[in-house]
Amino acid sequence: MNGTPRTIDTVLFDLDDTLLDDSTAYKRAARRVADDLAAERGVDVERLVRAYVAQASGFWKKLSQEHLTLPIHDARAQLWSDALVASGVPVDIELAQRCAESYTRYRADGLELFPGALELVRGLREHGCKLGIVTNGFAATHNEKVDRLGLRPYVDGLFLADEMQMVKPDPEIFRHVCRTLGSEPARTAMVGDRYDRDIVGAGTVGLFTVLIDIHAIPLPEGARPPDAVVNSIADVLGVLPLGPPQGAPAGVQKREA
Ligand SMILES: [Mg+2]
Structure with missing residues (x-):
């Protein structure tokens, strides 16, 4: 008391x-994913980073017991899919999964x-x-x-x-x-x-x-x-x-x- x-x-x-x-690490990882996509598909890096940060922060803010049944890698693919849509990028599940995998790898690299x-x-x-x-x-x-x-x-x-x-x-x-x-x-x-x-x-x-x-x-x-x-x-x-x-x-x- x-x-x-x-x-x-x-x-x-x-x-x-x-x-x-973690805030710095995940935003940096998201930027690396967006940089990769800019080279590949010409996306607007700032727009995609902003969209992903909004999706991810919303996910963690709302996290409740019911979210625990969805594997985190699937949740991340969904977050990337939603961020890509919000950035005007034609999206398919393969692209969203690839973004989530790159993001997971980049994020692990940047831990401090x-x-x-x-x-x-x-x-x-x-x-x-x-x-x-x-x-x-x-x-x-x-x-x-x-x-x-x-x-x-x-x-x-x-x-x-x-x-x-x-x-x-x-x-x-x-x-x-x-x-x-x-x-x-x-x-x-x-x-x-x-x-x-x-x-x-x-x-x-x-x-x-x-x-x-x-x-x-x-x-x-x-x-x-x-x-x-x-x-x-x-x-x-x-x-x-x-x-x-x-x-x-x-x-x-x-x-x-
Ligand atoms: Mg915390």
């Missing part, structure tokens, strides 16, 4: 735009943690904290993402929307994660970049919430504020009410769903 002294021994992180600069993210995760491990990643991403993309970013050795659990069949901000996710990690909500922090996805559900369950305010989106009127607000991942350590160092945990059983 806000203002209540507490000690944190478990830290959960959102992944995209929290530990890595935010400055300070790896240091934070390592520092929390050394302090003795259990760590988890809780994302609305899909197993088909986010397992690879975590591996490519080198985060896997530092986390005790990776909690993916389609494996859990739940989508943040569902509070049940945070109860499930705490049970799986053997943690108490009152001793657990959730760090994320979206108030509506990362903070609301975690706060309901009683986690200590940290908003990384990179989007500068005002909180809804009357909303319960996060326990802490920072400007970047590098500032998170300074706001977590950690107890004395306990040394790195021996590890907990890894259950992902």
